Amino acid sequence: MPLTPKNIDWFFFDLDGTLWDHDTASREALARVCEEYQFPPDDFAHHFHSGNVALWKELSEGRIDFQTLRIRRFEMAMEGIRHSNPGTSAEELSVRYLDSYLSAPRLLGGHDDAINLAAERGRVAVLTNAPREVQSLKFAHLGDSRHRVEYMICADDAPAMKPDRRFYDTALERAGGPDPSRVVMIGDSWTEDADATRRLGWNVIWISHGRDTPRNADGIHVVADLKGVCDWLRT
DSSP, X not given: OOOOGGGOSEEEEOOBTTTBOHHHHHHHHHHHHHHHXXXXXXXXXXXXXXXXXXXXXXXXXXXXXXXXXXXXXXXXHHHHTTOOOTTOOHHHHHXXXXXXXXXXXXXXXXXXXXXXXHHHHSEEEEEOSSOHXXXXXXXXXXXXXXXXXXXXXOGGGSSSOTTSHHHHHHHHHHTTOOOGGGEEEEESOIIIXXXXXXTTTOXXXXXXXXXXXXXXXXXXXEESSHHHHHHHHTO
């Protein structure tokens, strides 16, 4: 049976890459850091991102904490470009990056409409895989639609991070224990948002952002962007 909003009681939205334009915010913040410290932008960004991916894996496995990740990725980037100025610390770069990253709203088009339409159909929450101290600042940029979100579960609110089942169990418990068949996860990560919740019996809307749909997409509703989410919510 096709997935329709009338069969949903809870609409769970991811934040980064779904409502918040993380890629643009990160790219612009890194560019400012490189300009200020005269780093080669392409090489620095390459080493930053490759290190960041590896560190997030360690974080999800519980081997490091968020503060270690924030600093270590800049240490790895400086090591990658062979930067040896002792006057430049990774901690300083991390602070400058985060200040720039959060300096202005970086929201994806349609975020207000998507939240408001979902709230007209049922209840809304946000599930995000980063710490509350950062995500709450992004959430505050959402505008008036944020008042229609009943709660936000961050990585430090649950005993584990996405895609661990315990994260999603925490979300359902906070929602009062709804039947998984009456909830939908809306997000852009195939691993963390789509496949993980499908395995738990949730309904799923995966935002592809132009990426190819994985072959094992049975039962998952695929849209290109938030406009596609809004179109579905209007059905």
